[in-house]
Amino acid sequence: MKEVKCDCGHVNPFGTNICGKCGMVLDNEKENKLIDMRYEGSARRSQTYKKTIIDKIWNFFSSVKVGVTLIVIALIASAIGTILPQEMYIPSTATPAEHYELEYGWFGMVYYELGFHNLYSSWWYLIIIGMLGISLLIASIDRFFPLYRSLKKQGVTRHDGFMKRQRVYGVTKLEDQDINLEEVKDRLKRQRYHIREENGHILAEKGRFSRWGPYVNHIGLIIFLIGALLRSVPGMYIDKVLWLREGERKEIPGTNGEYYLQNNEFTLEVYDKENEEDEQYSAAIDKTGTIAKTYQSDVTLYERKGETLPGEKVDLDKLKDYKIKVNEPLKHDHYALYQVDYKLDELSTMAFKLINKKTEEEYGSLKVDLNNPQKKYELKEGYSVDLISYFPDFEFDEKGEPRTISKIPNNPAFIFKMHTPDKPEGEVSFVAIKETVEPLGENTYKMAFNGVETQDVTALTVRKDLTLWILFTGGIIFMIGVVQGSYWNHRRIWIKRKDDEILMAGHTNKNWHGIKRDIKQAIESTSLSEPMDQLEEEKSSSKGEVLNG
Amino acid sequence: MDKKKRRLISRTIILLLLGAALVFALYTNFTKDKNESLRKGSEAPNFVLTDMEGKEHKLSDYKGKGVFLNFWGTYCKPCEYEMPYMENQYKNFKDQGVEILAVNVGESDYAVNNFITKHDLTFPVMIDKGREVENAYRVDILPVSFLVDKEGKVIDIITGALTEESIQKHMERIKP
Numbered sequence: 100m101k102e103v104k105c106d107c108g109h110v111n112p113f114g115t116n117i118c119g120k121c122g123m124v125l126d127n128e129k130e131n132k133l134i135d136m137r138y139e140g141s142a143r144r145s146q147t148y149k150k151t152i153i154d155k156i157w158n159f160f161s162s163v164k165v166g167v168t169l170i171v172i173a174l175i176a177s178a179i180g181t182i183l184p185q186e187m188y189i190p191s192t193a194t195p196a197e198h199y200e201l202e203y204g205w206f207g208m209v210y211y212e213l214g215f216h217n218l219y220s221s222w223w224y225l226i227i228i229g230m231l232g233i234s235l236l237i238a239s240i241d242r243f244f245p246l247y248r249s250l251k252k253q254g255v256t257r258h259d260g261f262m263k264r265q266r267v268y269g270v271t272k273l274e275d276q277d278i279n280l281e282e283v284k285d286r287l288k289r290q291r292y293h294i295r296e297e298n299g300h301i302l303a304e305k306g307r308f309s310r311w312g313p314y315v316n317h318i319g320l321i322i323f324l325i326g327a328l329l330r331s332v333p334g335m336y337i338d339k340v341l342w343l344r345e346g347e348r349k350e351i352p353g354t355n356g357e358y359y360l361q362n363n364e365f366t367l368e369v370y371d372k373e374n375e376e377d378e379q380y381s382a383a384i385d386k387t388g389t390i391a392k393t394y395q396s397d398v399t400l401y402e403r404k405g406e407t408l409p410g411e412k413v414d415l416d417k418l419k420d421y422k423i424k425v426n427e428p429l430k431h432d433h434y435a436l437y438q439v440d441y442k443l444d445e446l447s448t449m450a451f452k453l454i455n456k457k458t459e460e461e462y463g464s465l466k467v468d469l470n471n472p473q474k475k476y477e478l479k480e481g482y483s484v485d486l487i488s489y490f491p492d493f494e495f496d497e498k499g500e501p502r503t504i505s506k507i508p509n510n511p512a513f514i515f516k517m518h519t520p521d522k523p524e525g526e527v528s529f530v531a532i533k534e535t536v537e538p539l540g541e542n543t544y545k546m547a548f549n550g551v552e553t554q555d556v557t558a559l560t561v562r563k564d565l566t567l568w569i570l571f572t573g574g575i576i577f578m579i580g581v582v583q584g585s586y587w588n589h590r591r592i593w594i595k596r597k598d599d600e601i602l603m604a605g606h607t608n609k610n611w612h613g614i615k616r617d618i619k620q621a622i623e624s625t626s627l628s629e630p631m632d633q634l635e636e637e638k639s640s641s642k643g644e645v646l647n648g
Numbered sequence: 649m650d651k652k653k654r655r656l657i658s659r660t661i662i663l664l665l666l667g668a669a670l671v672f673a674l675y676t677n678f679t680k681d682k683n684e685s686l687r688k689g690s691e692a693p694n695f696v697l698t699d700m701e702g703k704e705h706k707l708s709d710y711k712g713k714g715v716f717l718n719f720w721g722t723y724c725k726p727c728e729y730e731m732p733y734m735e736n737q738y739k740n741f742k743d744q745g746v747e748i749l750a751v752n753v754g755e756s757d758y759a760v761n762n763f764i765t766k767h768d769l770t771f772p773v774m775i776d777k778g779r780e781v782e783n784a785y786r787v788d789i790l791p792v793s794f795l796v797d798k799e800g801k802v803i804d805i806i807t808g809a810l811t812e813e814s815i816q817k818h819m820e821r822i823k824p
Binding site: 151153154156157220222225226229230232233236237240328331332349350352356408409410411470471472473474486488489491492502503504505506 | 656660662663666669672673674676677678693694695696706721722723725753754756758759761776778779780781783784
């Protein structure tokens with residue numbers, strides 16, 4: 100673990116391939132014709148010490164191989180997760196275990212057994228994504244700082260060996276003539292190169308900041324991951340549903356009772372063939388029946404005044420009226436209410452009249468509020484009706500007993516007891532939609548159906564997402580990094596003046612054609628000979644060998 | 649070697665931070681579903697509801713007593729199943745400092761009163777008309793019972809129908 104002292108006197112950290120100052124090749128691969136310029140041949144931090152467990156973990160995450168492996172695993176897993184619908188998208192009535200096998204056969208069963216039905220929140224998927232994030236960060240730290248330092252410290256005068264082993268390299272023999280490099284310098288300057296000089300040697304450099312592109316990009320990714328992580332933190336992300344009948348006012352779930360919403364009216368508008376405006380849709384209407392035009396909830400938003408306990412009477416301040424439509428949510432204080440579902444014509448009241456079955460004479464009528472029925476309904480003198488039982492969502496259970504399966508009046512049924520002057524102890528009648536049963540024998544009177552009132556119900560999604568701007572910021576930084584790294588190149592040209600020759604070398608991280616063009620323009624009409632691309636020469640010479648062979 | 653030591657320390661710190669972030673991510677993700685419901689050991693959200701006899705009940709007034717807080721609906725079969733057992737145990741534990749509060753999930757007075765008569769319930773029954781208490785307790789499945797101890801902490805949350813024996817056991821747990 101010794102530091103390496105170069106011939107030029109510069110002390111390099113262990114693991115350095117190329118001297119940070121003069122560029123002399125320090126490692127053993129001296130046989131190679133060209134040097135590997137990645138990370139400027141600087142010692143990646145991970146390569147320096149391999150002793151403690153911390154260093155071992157660090158090296159693991161710093162490895163590009165590990166990073167790529169993690170990306171590949173995450174990609175494959177994510178792709179598999181899209182083959183069959185995830186658990187949250189299967190019908191809520193189905194048992195997942197049965198559903199996957201029934202719908203998709205043995206493949207579905209395997210899919211379920213391996214946990215792919217809940218992939219994106221499974222522990223192993225999260226761990227892979229988390230490790231990917233760690234790898235991203237550590238690999239960046241490990242490479243950015245040494246690279247930054249070596250670019251900052253780089254010397255102007257480079258070792259001959261360094262120059263010779265650059266891809267673009269050329270030698271001009273001086274042979275008594277002298278070449279004025281001022282002209283070349285000016286041209287390079289005009290091409291927006293930064294020029295540094297030392298004892299007549301020149302380093303021209305431009306676009307260094309493009310080298311930071313990948314690191315900026317990684318920072319963006321990490322911010323994005325943090326944003327995704329924060330979603331599961333309480334208070335950052337809310338996604339709930341609120342069902343509201345017309346005229347009903349309720350606390351908005353997820354707001355801790357701070358806001359209340361009243362549904363004033365729900366409207367479903369459909370395209371109408373008869374309407375001139377909608378004429379263009381008539382063919383589509385003929386084909387599919389009804390087509391919705393608007394779903395709209397007219398609502399009023401209230402804010403709670405002061406602190407009250409749940410269940411306590413609240414003082415509300417009216418904040419605003421709003422018409423919620425699809426894609427036009429009501430937004431307030433980071434919350435947004437979206438139109439998501441509806442139910443038309445839910446029964447709200449049902450009216451009956453008491454009649455004599457034979458004579459059909461009427462003795463008064465009553466209206467049952469299906470969401471808040473009364474125990475007793477007084478009719479005209481001597482006549483009254485008791486509501487003995489009420490089943491808002493009626494069905495017969497296994498034993499044949501009437502029961503209700505919910506509190507919503509989807510299929511109301513009643514047991515009435517009718518008191519009349521001639522039957523003061525009352526007659527019992529079971530009344531359901533289109534059905535009347537007289538369980539205790541033939542009755543003289545009956546409750547005749549006398550109309551219903553309905554109301555619409557709207558369903559709204561309550562959404563709050565404080566992570567959105569973090570995701571946005573991350574995404575924008577990510578893109579900046581991509582642009583920075585791909586639309587600019589880091590180009591360097593070294594010119595070394597020796598007694599009887601001038602060495603010239605060029606390096607760029609991409610777009611070799613560009614740097615060659617830059618050099619060509621800079622040395623045009625001087626007697627400097629144009630540097631050659633040694634890689635291309637090699638290729639053509641090896642090709643030539645093949646041809647000859 | 650000072651530099652080496654510094655490097656080790658900084659690496660350790662970074663790795664620990666990242667490890668903590670990963671653990672945090674896993675933890676929040678796996679408690680996400682539980683976040684939807686109330687957490688055991690947390691303070692029971694206070695509320696005020698009026699029972700069918702017109703008496704106001706404030707949860708915080710029951711500090712020093714255990715409260716068996718039950719959420720139910722008349723249409724829910726398992727709720728109906730456990731009601732008589734709750735009634736029996738209520739009579740047993742009333743003098744031992746355990747109270748039952750049965751909160752109906754916003755049905756009509758009519759339905760609730762009929763239900764009380766049918767099952768002869770003597771413990772306080774109240775209707776959560778605005779569903780606010782239900783929201784505060786993040787009730788999802790019925791029936792659900794919250795065991796609130798004398799300090800006002802939720803020590804356990806039990807969903808599903810209970811037998812008389814298990815009700816008794818749970819009452820025993822919150823006895824002051």
